[in-house]
Amino acid sequence: MAEAVPMLEAVGVSLRFGGVRALTDVSFQVRQGEIFSIIGPNGAGKTSMVNCISGRYRPTEGQIRFEGQDITRLRTSRRAAIGIGRTFQNLALFGHMTVLDNIMVGRHHLLHRGFLPGMLWWVGGAAREEIAHRREVEEIIDFLEIQHVRKAVAGTLPYGLRKRVELARAVALKPKLILLDEPMAGMNLEEKEDMARFILDLNEEWGMTVLMIEHDMGVVMDISNRVMVLDFGRRIAAGTPDQVLADEHVRRAYLGESDEAVPEAQEAVPT
Amino acid sequence: MDWSLLLQLTLNGLIVGALYGVVAMSFVLIYKASQVVNFAQGEFLLVGAWVCWWLLTDWQLPFWAGFLVTLAFMTLFGMILQVVVLRPLIGEPVISVIMATIGLGIFFQALMKWIFGVFAKPFPPIFPVERVNLLGLEVQTVYLLSLGISVLIMAGFAWFFSVSKHGLAMRATAFDQQVAQSLGISVPKVFAMSWAISAVVSSVAGVVVGVVNGVSSALSFYGIKVFPAVILGGLDSIIGAVLGGLIVGVLENWAQYIDAEWLNWGNMYTIAPFYALILILLVKPYGLFGTRNIERV
Numbered sequence: 001m002a003e004a005v006p007m008l009e010a011v012g013v014s015l016r017f018g019g020v021r022a023l024t025d026v027s028f029q030v031r032q033g034e035i036f037s038i039i040g041p042n043g044a045g046k047t048s049m050v051n052c053i054s055g056r057y058r059p060t061e062g063q064i065r066f067e068g069q070d071i072t073r074l075r076t077s078r079r080a081a082i083g084i085g086r087t088f089q090n091l092a093l094f095g096h097m098t099v100l101d102n103i104m105v106g107r108h109h110l111l112h113r114g115f116l117p118g119m120l121w122w123v124g125g126a127a128r129e130e131i132a133h134r135r136e137v138e139e140i141i142d143f144l145e146i147q148h149v150r151k152a153v154a155g156t157l158p159y160g161l162r163k164r165v166e167l168a169r170a171v172a173l174k175p176k177l178i179l180l181d182e183p184m185a186g187m188n189l190e191e192k193e194d195m196a197r198f199i200l201d202l203n204e205e206w207g208m209t210v211l212m213i214e215h216d217m218g219v220v221m222d223i224s225n226r227v228m229v230l231d232f233g234r235r236i237a238a239g240t241p242d243q244v245l246a247d248e249h250v251r252r253a254y255l256g257e258s259d260e261a262v263p264e265a266q267e268a269v270p271t
Numbered sequence: 272m273d274w275s276l277l278l279q280l281t282l283n284g285l286i287v288g289a290l291y292g293v294v295a296m297s298f299v300l301i302y303k304a305s306q307v308v309n310f311a312q313g314e315f316l317l318v319g320a321w322v323c324w325w326l327l328t329d330w331q332l333p334f335w336a337g338f339l340v341t342l343a344f345m346t347l348f349g350m351i352l353q354v355v356v357l358r359p360l361i362g363e364p365v366i367s368v369i370m371a372t373i374g375l376g377i378f379f380q381a382l383m384k385w386i387f388g389v390f391a392k393p394f395p396p397i398f399p400v401e402r403v404n405l406l407g408l409e410v411q412t413v414y415l416l417s418l419g420i421s422v423l424i425m426a427g428f429a430w431f432f433s434v435s436k437h438g439l440a441m442r443a444t445a446f447d448q449q450v451a452q453s454l455g456i457s458v459p460k461v462f463a464m465s466w467a468i469s470a471v472v473s474s475v476a477g478v479v480v481g482v483v484n485g486v487s488s489a490l491s492f493y494g495i496k497v498f499p500a501v502i503l504g505g506l507d508s509i510i511g512a513v514l515g516g517l518i519v520g521v522l523e524n525w526a527q528y529i530d531a532e533w534l535n536w537g538n539m540y541t542i543a544p545f546y547a548l549i550l551i552l553l554v555k556p557y558g559l560f561g562t563r564n565i566e567r568v
Contacts, residue, residue: 054453077451097446105442105451106454108436
């Protein structure tokens with residue numbers, strides 16, 4: 001067999017909001033089983049790209065394919081069923097629900113029993129179904145080490161834990177491809193290390209393909225198989241971490257030839 | 272003081288209050304899921320009661336069959352209403368959506384008058400015994416049944432929202448539609464479901480009140496009565512809606528008692544809940560159980 005069908009493929013994706021070009025002709029492929037990172041300065045269009053994949057935005061031009069299937073116009077809520085899960089840059093937990101309920105919402109598309117069988121709780125097999133789901137949910141909870149807070153109301157948890165619960169909820173979808181929008185933003189070093197470990201385990205043990213946006217260059221370069229760099233909505237480089245770091249366009253975008261201080265500039269230099 | 276009358280009125284208040292609570296719950300359900308303040312809630316009672324009446328008189332169905340068909344009809348009714356009228360309004364300003372629900376209210380009010388006439392029509396007798404004696408208090412059989420149904424519906428709501436897949440999806444949608452979608456929840460389906468449930472539950476109350484007082488457009492006044500109950504409890508709290516309903520029910524009966532015994536102002540029954548509403552909002556502007564920063568319209 002020649003080149004296998006990539007897990008995710010973006011072909012010439014452009015996204016415009018009126019006169020603002022958020023993305024211009026971006027193409028890339030994410031291969032099955034890899035950790036793929038998108039980096040770039042603030043406002044480069046990273047989150048817009050993820051939103052196109054998760055269905056929050058429809059690209060103005062171009063196509064997005066998932067396992068060979070064109071999903072450019074697929075309904076947002078259907079994407080969970082075909083195997084795409086995501087987390088959000090700004091925490092998006094259901095703050096008034098318990099951790100367990102938050103994660104159970106992630107199982108929504110996997111729970112088959114509808115409304116009426118649900119009412120016939122014991123007769124309809126809904127109880128049995130729930131037990132099976134609860135077992136899997138507990139596995140996810142164990143994996144992300146949030147056992148001690150599973151009955152807690154999500155809104156009351158500290159930031160780092162909430163990020164982990166959000167990840168757990170996305171994992172509960174059982175996605176083939178998981179989109180992580182800045183999973184480590186605002187975390188301290190220890191929390192970042194934990195999160196990096198979780199992402200690696202998800203990838204290696206749970207077999208999930210990971211597409212991640214992250215600002216922490218150290219982490220990105222450490223755990224990614226391949227990296228794509230966006231700047232002003234255009235792809236300026238892509239390749240292995242080493243290739244990307246060596247790329248002169250990337251250095252220019254990050255270090256800046258003008259005086260504009262880009263916040264990520266210091267982090268871009270490998271130490 | 273006439274203690275037995277007061278006791279009787281309190282009991283009546285609790286029973287009617289439970290009905291208010293049920294209607295208030297279905298009102299809150301729509302608000303929670305889709306942020307729509309539904310001014311046509313009272314017309315749900317009206318439509319449900321008329322349909323049931325029609326099935327029982329013109330079609331001569333037994334009560335239980337007519338009741339079940341009514342429930343099935345109202346499920347479709349709520350769903351179609353959402354899909355046809357409210358779905359195109361998603362994303363429009365809140366005030367437009369509210370105007371649309373007011374329009375719906377007027378439309379169904381008029382439609383029912385056109386089809387069934389303007390006079391109150393009694394239900395055919397349903398229960399062999401009109402009233403039962405409960406510890407020395409007279410209670411209409413239908414009220415006793417309605418109390419049972421109300422409690423059942425409330426328990427059903429509690430179960431639905433805490434355990435069931437769709438209840439969880441509804442709570443998730445109420446909190447953040449974008450996130451809910453990313454988790455595979457179809458938001459349009461959740462909206463349609465919330466309207467369907469709301470219509471069904473309201474029509475139960477409509478039928479009960481119709482059996483007691485006869486069916487007429489006065490039924491839609493319940494939609495207004497429910498406002499003090501809902502706002503008392505907090506616009507987005509199901510428990511608040513139930514408690515608000517009970518409080519309003521008891522309050523109006525006590526007000527009537529006080530009025531009849533001492534004041535003789537007349538009409539306190541209707542007005543008292545609104546006085547109480549103003550007083551409570553002065554102290555707790557978000558209602559007894561409401562989320563603090565919800566937007567008021």
